[in-house]
Amino acid sequence: MSIWKPEDHVPQEIKDLLAEEQPNYVMAFLNVVQLLKIQKRTGWLDFGINECESISDHMYRMGITSMMIKDPKVNKDACVRIALVHDLAESLVGDITPNDPVGKDEKHRRELDTINYLCDTFIAKYNEEAARQVLDDWLAYENVSTLEARYVKDIDKFEMLVQCFEYEKKYNAAKNLDQFWSAMSSIKTDEVKSWADDLFKRRTAFFKEHAK
Numbered sequence: 001m002s003i004w005k006p007e008d009h010v011p012q013e014i015k016d017l018l019a020e021e022q023p024n025y026v027m028a029f030l031n032v033v034q035l036l037k038i039q040k041r042t043g044w045l046d047f048g049i050n051e052c053e054s055i056s057d058h059m060y061r062m063g064i065t066s067m068m069i070k071d072p073k074v075n076k077d078a079c080v081r082i083a084l085v086h087d088l089a090e091s092l093v094g095d096i097t098p099n100d101p102v103g104k105d106e107k108h109r110r111e112l113d114t115i116n117y118l119c120d121t122f123i124a125k126y127n128e129e130a131a132r133q134v135l136d137d138w139l140a141y142e143n144v145s146t147l148e149a150r151y152v153k154d155i156d157k158f159e160m161l162v163q164c165f166e167y168e169k170k171y172n173a174a175k176n177l178d179q180f181w182s183a184m185s186s187i188k189t190d191e192v193k194s195w196a197d198d199l200f201k202r203r204t205a206f207f208k209e210h211a212k
């Protein structure tokens with residue numbers, strides 16, 4: 001079986017743009033980013049929530065959430081940047097859930113190859129500094145190597161749980177999305193934990209109400 005490669009998953013239309021005499025790398029890269037706008041989040045599709053958010057919807061709200069952080073030790077602008085690039089590789093890799101047979105190591109390999117490919121083939125061709133910044137921010141998230149990355153990791157889970165509760169309310173408690181709530185234990189920072197604890201209390205009250 002051939003090894004998964006990012007270049008094999010670039011739409012032909014975008015490949016054609018790159019093959020032009022004077023490619024418009026900004027436009028070609030935005031055509032790649034569009035794939036995040038049109039790909040829905042797999043976790044919700046797995047539960048029959050077909051009119052669900054896209055990958056970029058998720059990253060956008062994480063960026064907004066990052067702006068809310070109160071902790072004065074945190075560089076919020078860096079958090080916003082990390083939020084906006086952390087799932088960028090999913091444009092070509094797709095949105096792989098923790099239950100997917102692909103597995104953690106292969107998912108990481110595909111995403112690392114893809115972020116390097118996107119930075120080298122698109123971003124750096126127009127702005128090398130921007131490519132360096134995107135890669136640095138993506139690697140910080142992947143390795144949780146900074147306080148800002150720690151916060152964005154937490155916000156990734158918190159934003160998903162806010163969305164989960166929104167769907168549970170939308171479907172009037174008819175969808176059992178319990179398995180997503182195991183993500184509560186992955187939230188480590190006190191500030192995001194306080195947001196998540198309140199959210200969970202509200203969710204618990206909602207289901208108690210609906211059990212009557």
Ligand SMILES: Nc1nc2c(ncn2[C@H]2C[C@H](O)[C@@H](COP(=O)(O)O)O2)c(=O)[nH]1
Binds near residue numbers: 044
């Ligand atoms: N079925 C489940 N899917 C889950 C769970 N936790 C996360 N997910 C989904 C959410 C996304 O679609 C995808 C990965 O999200 P990232 O933001 O981490 O790329 O996996 C779960 O418990 N069950």
Ligand SMILES: [Mn+2]
Binds near residue numbers: 058086087
């Ligand atoms: Mn994410």
